Amino acid sequence: MKRFAVYVTSKEGIFDPAGENSRKALKSLGFSGVTDLAIGKYIELEVEDSNTEEEVAKMCEKLLANPVIEDYKIKEL
Amino acid sequence: MKRFAVYVTSKEGIFDPAGENSRKALKSLGFSGVTDLAIGKYIELEVEDSNTEEEVAKMCEKLLANPVIEDYKIKEL
Numbered sequence: 001m002k003r004f005a006v007y008v009t010s011k012e013g014i015f016d017p018a019g020e021n022s023r024k025a026l027k028s029l030g031f032s033g034v035t036d037l038a039i040g041k042y043i044e045l046e047v048e049d050s051n052t053e054e055e056v057a058k059m060c061e062k063l064l065a066n067p068v069i070e071d072y073k074i075k076e077l
Numbered sequence: 078m079k080r081f082a083v084y085v086t087s088k089e090g091i092f093d094p095a096g097e098n099s100r101k102a103l104k105s106l107g108f109s110g111v112t113d114l115a116i117g118k119y120i121e122l123e124v125e126d127s128n129t130e131e132e133v134a135k136m137c138e139k140l141l142a143n144p145v146i147e148d149y150k151i152k153e154l
Contacts, residue, residue: 034136036121
């Protein structure tokens, strides 16, 4: 078995309401030093040994990320 | 400014319906080699230099993660 981690983040310039709301909520809880906060997805996959990183990239393009508004990074664990 | 990454994942034994549904959807798209898939959150924070990793851990405990059902890892970038 192989394990991969996938990090999915909003592309530069795409509004991230969840991140913005969390930053405001942290501020109202007294954490005033947060100047930026972005929320994305962290995905861990376990795949059979025959699967390659290119295969995982195809999974991202087709389902795990939305390539129009999101970037993704893949790392073998 | 300092930057931190936070990885939030479901604790062992907590059901992850989004991950399970994505695994099934990948299978129906022809990606049959995925044996496990877990979806969590990937958060990037930019904070003022006076903020420490302990401060970020407090943000996780209070808002960014649900410590009852989720684990989190913090890494300075």
